[in-house]
Amino acid sequence: MRIGELSRRTGVSVPTIKFYVREGLLPAGELTSPNQASYGEAHVQRLRLIRALLDVGGMSIAEIRCVIEAVDDPDRPVHEVLGTAASRMVPRHDREPGAGIEAARRKVDELITERGWHTVPSNLASESLATALAALDEVGHGAFIEVLDVYADAAELVARADLDYVARNVAREELVESTVVGTVLGDAIFSALRRMAHVDASDRLFGEAT
Template sequence: MRIGELSRRSGVPVPTIKFYVREGLLPAGRLTSPNQASYDDGHERRLRLIRALLDVGGLPLAAIGDVLRVMEDPAQPVHEVLGVAAKRLSPSSGDESEPELGAAREEVADLLKRMGWRAGPASPGGESLAGVLVALRRAGHGAFIDLLDDYAAAAEQVALVDLDYVSRRVAREDLVESVVVGTVLGEAMFGALRRLAHTEASTRAYEDGRPGADTSPGTAGGEAEAAGV
């Protein structure tokens, strides 16, 4: 297909496609003449992945480029590729000089030991969690950390679901891409589901028991969501 058709099928404007090619995010098309190139379904798939990571996942283009380069490196074992991809997708814990960071890292190490998880506290996920713990305390919500084990147990169940999805992929490209998509878009999906669950939980706790409340499906939940719960 030509670039105009690729644009129509992917929903990405032609100038943006050309920019992605220049930046190395999208492979160049196959030249059919000095001024024409041909593109295939692989280009469309890559464009859809880039837009999903950018628009839904919120990753900057530089990070997307890093992830795509790792995905395309056939010299690395799949396990190593997945580890590098996860590192690119995990936010840092913040300023290394923060005095609270050391204590937070110890808390993360203790959590990993309690859960029996073999990831190290210095792993990307461990560092991200330590940064979150510091931020919670600075915001005056250190008590929220008491829920850490419950959150970890829920996360473990979600991880098992993620792993089941990934295990259905056989080809290396599909396997790596599914982990990247699951990490970025799975985070966005879980966040949206959590907000919906908050609305329902709030409705049950504060609306359904109110004298004279209309408990018909959708009524109280709509009020709670409109209030930003």
């Protein structure tokens, strides 16, 4: 198919498709003549992936490029790539090194030890967690640490379900892409569910009092 049809089928404008090709998110179409290229189902698929990560996942073009490079490289050990993919998509944390970050890091290490989690030092998620805990503390809600265990329980629950799904439904060559999609969209899904559950719970607690 040519670029116009690709555009129509995905809802992405032609200039934007070209932009993605330039940015290395999308492979170029196969040239059939010096100024004609043909695109296939893989391009449709890839474009949908890009839009999902961008619109729903809130990732930047640069982050998506990292992830896509991992997806496209078949010569990476599965486990490493999964770790990388998961680590890639941590939200930006450009905040300065506040005083509380050290205490937060210790708290995180403690949690990891208690739970016996196998984790890699390079995993940015733990740093991310420490940053969030430090921010919480700075804002005057250090006591929130109390419920961290419940959060960790819930995270384990969800992570098991995710892996289970992957093991049952996903072929090996789609592993990385599925992980990425699941990680990013799963965040959005859980986040929405949590808000809905909040409304429900607060309705039950404070509801009748208007």
